[in-house]
Amino acid sequence: MKKYKFIGCEIFYREACFLAATCPAVVDIEFLHKGLHDLETADMTSRIQAAVDAVELADGYDAILLGYARCNDGLVGVTAGPLPLVIPKAHDCITLFFGSRGGYREYFDANPGTYFHTTGWVERNDSGEGQLEKPAYGQQGVMAKLGLTESYEEMVAKHGKDNADYILETLGGWEQAYSKLCYLEMGTCDESAIIEASRQKAADKNWQFELRQGKLTLLKKLFAGDWDDDFVIIPPGGKIIARNDAEVLDVEMPGEK
Helix, strand or coil: CCEEEEEEEHHHHHHHHHHHHHCCCEEEEEEECCCHHHCCHHHHHHHHHHHHHCCCHHHCCCEEEEECCCHHHCCCCCECCCCCEEEECCCCCHHHHHCCHHHHHHHHHHCCCEEEECHHHHHCCCCCCCCCCCCCCCCCCHHHHCCCCCCHHHHHHHHCHHHHHHHHHHHCCHHHHCCEEEEEECCCCCCHHHHHHHHHHHHHCCCEEEEEECCCHHHHHHHHCCCCCCEEEECCCCEEEECCCCCCEEEECCCCC
């Protein structure tokens, strides 16, 4: 039986726990606080690298699963130690809730100006709307990286939805970029109360509300070890690099350029 260590953003808390309990492999899970993408890129990279480096080889894991997307390029440069790393090819975490890069791209192209909610986005919210108190991460650096003159759609295409949302919220007036709230129901628990809270939030902001079924396809394959072309596998000694095409992420081995 395979044994994996999952290290991921707490945005996937319920989904990851559900999959760890139901997948054929043994998976130990560790969550890092939501909001790492608001840090300087180097700070996000160092925190994830530290979590990877802390995994004990003696615990018998076959691989480390990363519950992240490209997110502020904070995964770029993360290097595998003695265990391989596995990460989905995705610009941001919304892709993982849609179940595929193509599914999210198709929806976004047809529905620009949509704000997304899941259980994790509501329950693990740092803005004061959530139910759990979090330590604040520094929010320096992202403003300097993002193009302030770009349209919302251009920022999402270039940097991912997380960062586009962050810069608009930081600048103020961010709500003007949205006209719709889409709740992605993942089916891991009774989400009715959270759905109604999201529906009310949309009404309060005069946004359209859509309840849509999310898909666990990518996350399920990650936990099950079914790593096809939707994933990058970083062998021991390799590091994660970014690609500016549909592949999103790739691997570089020592000595390669």
